[in-house]
Amino acid sequence: MDIFIDALGETFAPTTAAFALAAIGLNFHYGMTGLLNMGHAGFMLLGMYGFAISTQRGAPIWLALIVAMVVAVLFGLLLGWPTLKLRGDYLAIVTIAAAEMIRFLGRSQSLQGLTGASTGIRGNDYKYTFEALSPFPDERITVGWFTYHGTLSSSWWLRVVAWVMVLAFALLFWRLSKSPWGRVLKGIREDEDAVRSLGKNVYWYKMQALVLGGVIGALGGILWALGNAVQPDSMGRPTTFWIWTLLLLGGAATVFGPVLGSVLFWTSLVVVKRVAGVLVPDSWMTQSELEPFSLVLVGITLMCLVVFRPQGILGDRREQAINV
Amino acid sequence: MTIERRTVVRAVLVFVVAALAVTLFSAMTAQGATVSDSAVSSDISMTTTTVDIDPPDDAASEPAPTSYSGSNRFLQSIVNGLVFGLLLALASVGLSLIYGTTGLSNFAHGEQVSFGAVLTYFFATQQPVSLPMIPVSFVIGMPLVPAALLAIAVAGALGWVQDRYLWSRLRKRRVGLVQQMIVSIGLSLAILNFIQWWVGGRRLRLTPDIDPRYQLGPVYLGEQTLISTGIAIACLLGVGFFLTQTRRGRATRAVSDNPSLAAASGIKVDSIVRLVWVMAASLAAVGGILLALYENGTAFDAGARLLLLMFAAVTLGGLGHPFGALVGSMVIGLVTEVSTVWLAPDLKYAVALGILILVLLVRPQGILGRAERVG
Amino acid sequence: MSSTDPFVKVTPEPGAPKPDPIVVAHGVKRQFGGLTAVDVAHFEVQRHAITALIGPNGAGKSTFFNLLTGFDSPQSGEWTFNGHSLAGVPSAKVARTGMVRTFQLTKALNRMTVIENMRLGATDQVGENFFAALVPGLWRQREADITAQAHELLERFKLYDKRNDFAGSLSGGQRKLLEMARALMSKPELIMLDEPMAGVNPVLTESLLDHIVELKAEGVTVLFVEHDMHMVRRISDWVVVMAQGKVIAEGPPTSVMANPAVQDAYLGAHHDTDLPEEL
CATH class of the missing domain: 1.20.5 (Single alpha-helices involved in coiled-coils or other helix-helix interfaces)
Known part of the structure; x- marks a missing residue:
């Protein structure tokens, strides 16, 4: 029963929402435009740095949000500028390299005063502006099976805000994917030369998609940081790969694919860990070995998904049957 | 040009x-x-006092025999850079060959590197070891050289198995290159965590021996480093000989150049690709083992941390160019090590990746890559 | 030949000036490494006519197409469209000036429906701007117009029944037709077709030829690359022959193949290819 409640709680946890939001951003990149952004965690990390550092320096929450988004826009422009004219896998290599660069810079001792180096920034240093806005009481609240604090850290307040944001951006994705703008991006995903021959500025459209998705990723990073702490090493390559896994799981290019993918991903991760923890004796697998074990399963899931069900759960089978 | x-x-x-x-x-x-400054000095103290403490997960503060300060830091860093570049080349040449012959950017290549090193540890260590899910621990404790050879053989076999049961099937099903790349990401995630599950997050030393150090003119070199460098040079020469002087090597280059043309002229592309996978996996293992000796230890994520440097090297040299990996690796090796003279050592990987992005701006095809394709 | 034939006073020689050229290229040279792929001294395309560009494999026809449309850039040379220089102009801008092309290897957008492919070809859709896209009221009307125009073209190209299918599910020939219809969505002044008939079945080919002739009647200029001399003779007003990157002959379709330079080019380049049979 505990496992069930824990798993159910995970479906609407802030982390789930944060990853869903980040995956919506990646969906603009990959699902809609076909851009291979392998450094999405870099956008998330920049977003949380932008938010946390400016809050630390006394910025009000709206300014901190703007700073985070502006930083993501600049990062997107900088990445896209040299690479969007090159073949797709160059973007993959450059984005992954740039994201790791952000992480290395962030955890470097030379930037201790700014980023807190590898220990990062404590939640209490930047969460207060967000928590001050909470309409919920400053105490633990129980709804049904679930008890969380009203305003602090991984709270009801954060959950509500996070899921409202996820829904808003899912709506944005839906609106844009049904618009002529989205049509151009889908055309680029299929064959950019064809779209170019029809008079569209492919480079500029790709840039728009990269920047938009990156900003959404940065917002996802902020949500994550509001539930946890700013910690550069939690935004390494594995994070990017998890976002890819859950996007492909739910279904790339679909509106609710990222949301469903994130919910399933985090829930099943909890279930696997808890069930294995109960069923497998300690002599076979210690508690500390459960984490890598469940991530092995994530990797295998990703492989099987791409090979056997590339359209994901929500994707159109007809659409994916066509060999590109 | x-x-x-x-x-x-x-x-x-x-x-x-x-x-x-x-x-x-x-x-x-x-x-x-x-x-x-204090970071640098703590780095030095770490190398001189002890290597037994678990260092933090930090590429730069590894107790590598690198941080000799003094008047010859610059020269020392150049020598270190050359050594590191050679070892990196050994690890990344397979990545380049696979890209050249199949077009796949193999994100699981880093795990091949860790796998070789960890296997050697598994065979050679005097500590009790165990396998995942099997609650029995035992000591194998082979001497280092046979352990390393066995590890290389097993790693090569893994390369064969991977191509036989995974990649060749994906190629046959005409799975797109982007999809294949994502499959390799999944595989990398699976192997990485499998290795962590297997040996844990500790730092693993392949040999308990204390590495005697020699002074050659103004620079210091460890004995293991010297031997590693020798082996690396021999292996690279071997690869060069294979690619330029043997029938199969020339066929490999032909496949790299133009697979359909090669197939049309009677080259069995599939068996060449199989060979390339075995070679790539074994070379990666050799690279992993030598790097573990050079850096005085390895860990489950040693290869994963190296992966980006390998990609940087291969891209710098020219994606898919047979000798590009060597050139690119030397550049990356030098840049990372020499940068520590001026910048904090924990920034050296960031510097290498920065150089990669910079070079892509000027010469997207890499240093040796052809400027344009005919046709 | 009728008296209205604009080519009546044109000398059938390489680089011949035309009375009313829409495209003029001069000294266009493209090298790959040491190999010269295109080296066109002078080249003009007559407005409101159908011009065929032929030549043996590897003559540089497609590369020349790429150069003219900004998909590749030459080492040297000047070329204009309607008197405006296009050197260094990016391909998308070239298309927007009214010079639209198709590709030898068909580029249908496979995972989009036929009608979406068509809509993408249209110009002046304000909804293609990011901010306008958020407000459907701004682009709904234009979308309806575009759709109507697309339906009309699809009817003409016999693809109307397939409008809601994915382009990837069409046959090779149908995809060629779709690509051509899509290019026409922007109402171009000049349409450049790279082997429009390759892989299209004979019945479709006939109607395709009729479409091309119709286009001319509507005032569109056509420049196309083709191998099949039968078609070249049936629809083109003027033929330009390329070999080894150079324009080696020009002339009316009835007589150009009799030119000894052309025969040398075909025989010299490929001993095993048959000469176009109607020589």
């Missing part, structure tokens, strides 16, 4: 912006200088 003026201007601009950013950062963090 002409470079457009526009791209040069673009690169210079980026460079200036980057330089400004660095200056700005160091100005903003006024205490930065002292902090990085």
